[in-house]
């Protein structure tokens with residue numbers, strides 16, 4: 001049924017996508033498999049966008065479908081997993097960048113894996129990250145960005161946290177163009193390729 005879900009999402013059949021999600025859950029499919037299908041569907045939509053076979057409204061609709069599917073799956077993931085919070089994370093898409101589909105997936109996965117997530121949204125300036133760390137006492141900051149233009153804001157956010165005296169706050173970065181070379185450029189502690197990497201980095205850090 002994963003394939004059916006992928007097709008429903010990529011064909012923009014919103015109602016079917018939600019119905020199939022519910023059926024998969026009812027049939028005992030692991031929620032994480034449903035998320036994998038969503039990720040694959042988004043990958044396909046990303047390619048279609050790049051080749052000019054789908055356009056901005058479709059991308060936005062796909063993002064909305066993903067949000068709704070997440071809302072259906074979330075209670076089930078929480079039933080299966082831990083409800084107890086094991087750490088605090090401040091998350092956001094950096095200044096100048098408004099891509100939030102991936103950020104939302106990262107936030108969702110951190111949340112269902114036991115982290116208290118403060119999501120600052122998109123286009124977040126460095127000072128706002130600093131303020132949120134101050135207010136929440138978070139020990140992990142997760143920066144998302146998809147544009148080349150996001151590299152400098154990531155670097156400035158890492159600097160701002162250091163200047164504010166949060167030397168023990170760990171920073172991870174991720175998003176389309178990000179790799180380990182960019183991590184070095186920004187001074188972040190780690191780069192994660194996907195939402196599960198974000199979870200395992202945050203776990204390692206709160207347990208160390």
Ligand code: B12
Pocket residue numbers: 039042043045046047049050056059060063096097098099100101102103105106142143144145146147148149172173174175176177191192193194195196197198
């Ligand atoms: C969807 C999309 C949009 C949507 C965004 C909708 C939304 N609400 O997010 C819209 C249409 C609004 C959009 C706008 C723009 N976009 Co755009 N967009 C994309 C697209 C097609 C897909 C991105 C996406 O959401 N993928 C789905 C996610 C789920 O996939 P994923 O990467 O596997 O996600 C995982 C990782 O990224 C990781 N991750 C993400 N964040 C983090 C954080 C941490 C801490 C960790 C550990 C991991 C992590 O975990 C995720 C989940 O597993 C990409 C192309 C592409 N294929 O990447 C272009 C792309 C990113 N966009 C691009 C551009 C240029 C723009 C615009 C400037 C276009 C324009 N001319 O107006 C504007 C940007 C405006 C702005 N200021 O931000 C370029 C960027 C090029 C560059 N080098 O800078 C790309 C690469 C397209 C291209 N090839 O030209 N875009």
